[in-house]
Amino acid sequence: MAVMTIRDVDDATEQRLRVRAAVNGRSIEDEARETLRAALPTDEPRPRNLAQAIHERFAALGGVDLPDTPREAILHDGMDR
Template identity: 45%
Template sequence: MAALSIRDLDDAVKEKLRLRAARNGRSMEAEIRPILTTAVTEDAPRTDLFSALTQRFAHLSGAELDLPARTTMPRATSLPQ
């Protein structure tokens, strides 16, 4: 396992880490380990399917359709009784 020293860490950041570690019942070192692991293992933020598809096919542009004007009024549905 490797060791790591962090110099010039802001005092406010260190205090927040200390408080967070205390809340979670861990040492500061144990608190920092999962933070660093998560930071370097996240490839890309996950998005929902619609957003992913929109981004993937955005370069194709949209389909512009000319909708014809309605010439008749919509009729009411008749449901069997």
């Protein structure tokens, strides 16, 4: 097991962690471990791109039908760029 030291934790954050540990019947060290475990799930792969992430986030809501949008051709002015 690794040993970790976290420096410069502001007083308000330390106090919130201490209170949450007490509410959950754990030591502050156990509460910090549980907080890290909850924040860093191992079974959830990260989406590969933004479109995939958006799709996965809203897929359960059923999606939406968008109307067809007429498009115009892009005209090339013949100049090399």
